[in-house]
Amino acid sequence: MNYRTHIVSSLSEIGAPAWDGLAMAQERANPFLSYAFLHALHESGSAGEDAGWQPQFIALYDGATLAAAMPLYVKMHSYGEYVFDWAWADAYQRNGLDYYPKLLSAIPFTPVTGPRLMAVDARARAALIEVVRATQQASRMSSTHILYPSEEEARQLAEAGFMLRSGVQFHWLNAGYLDFEAFLATLEPKKRKNIRAERRKVREAGVTMRRVRGIDATDADWRLFNRCYKHTYAAHHSTPYLNLDFFQRIGRTMPQNILLVIAERNGKPVASSLVIHSQDTLFGRYWGELEHVPCLHFETAYYQPLEFCIEQNIAVFEGGAQGEHKMARGFLPTRTWSAHWLAHPAFADAIERFLEREAGGIDDYIDELNDRNPFRARD
Incomplete structure (x- = not known):
């Protein structure tokens, strides 16, 4: 041709x-x-x-x-x-x-x-x-x-x-929610109650959250995320696919598409997640923890990114592979x-x-x- x-x-x-x-x-x-x-x-x-x-x-x-x-x-x-x-x-x-x-x-x-x-x-x-x-x-x-x-x-x-x-897969769709509570109001009462309980457990454990846009992420932030990522793979007796060099490279070359969520307790980082996003879609990608806190995975990898989607008018949150448990958190097949x-x-x-x-x-x-x-x- x-x-x-x-x-x-x-x-x-x-x-x-x-x-x-x-x-x-x-x-x-x-x-x-x-x-x-x-x-x-x-x-x-x-x-x-x-x-x-x-x-x-x-x-x-x-x-x-x-x-x-x-x-x-x-x-x-x-x-x-x-x-x-x-x-x-x-x-x-x-x-x-x-x-x-x-x-x-x-x-x-x-x-x-x-x-x-x-x-x-x-x-x-x-x-x-x-x-x-x-x-x-x-x-x-x-x-x-x-x-x-x-x-x-x-x-x-x-x-x-x-x-x-x-x-x-399981994807969350933004119906034009004004805030996270407006999203919760659309769920079945039991699902709504469970999500509130999960978020409360994280707060009661003394954990605070901060969201870092890629453009603002420091080398220390990337080293922390890599530590969390590697630690979680090691805890599951597995070898991570990705390395610090990869994370640092995307941090330099595509920061506009990156959001880091960092969890801290008493001023000490305990977990982090990394999501990638475009203007209309957010993609759940990687997560890791340095110490276990009940429900922290849900807060770091789901609820914080969901709040970000609502704030930024992002239409879809693709939750990644597998995971029926996502349905209880508003994701659909x-x-x-x-x-x-x-x-x-x-x-x-x-x-x-x-x-x-x-x-x-x-x-x-x-x-x-x-x-x-x-x-x-x-x-």
Whole structure:
């Protein structure tokens, strides 16, 4: 189609102006697609080849203009994806086949819906899909997975032969609330009472909260957050995906999209959360504590960001992966998508049958969740 195709191992080969010019022009674009966020992941080593995320971004040029692009990685494992395919990998291994390496289009460690097939028009997007399939076939990898695309992109990928898989997240919607109490007034009485009790427990423990905009965050704030983040991973006997260098980089390059919430007791910090936001959407991301205080996670990671959304007229708070407990705090179920293409015909058939069964279960699950709508039954 007269496009010039580049496969790049570093976003610097595309450059921030071209990448952001295309990415931020897409419908439902968000800060995680930005050059600043992705480049920080790569340059900090959080999502690089040594971590099992080998960048292999696709860029299509129409003359000197970047006409289409895709965040794409060669993956040697399935960590940090939030769409679980471990059972698929195990089935390959039990049959003497290699599942890894695989191709993955996603934002590392970030289960947030957004454009994956970034293009200036439908023609360029169609060309991009063909290049993705040709890339996988040429590399003889087991499969290609595109995680958290928009619903429109998911339909286009299905038309191109990809199998679709759906999941569920929980999002809070701002109905134009004047303040937090106005939001609470819309909940069922029991939910309202529980939230007030949780916030009261934090106050009675002597904890005070402060919200720090990214533009005002100091190096000490970032070091504190990193300490909290690492401590919580260690408490769960796990290794954190991200490092201080990453947090400091996004603090320098995209401060307008960042909010830190810091909890203190007797002048001593005890916990912190980090959320990313655009003008209309806030995304719950990372949290950590240095000492346990009952209900502090809810205050730091949910209620303080909710108050920020109301104050700033932010329309949506995407709560991140999983978590039915979010419904009791005013978050509602929202369907997400992923698209998959497997080279082995027999495995592709088996997984297609599995996905058909799973889809019915997801539909039933969403219906069940909607029956428990926290806003529906009110005095």
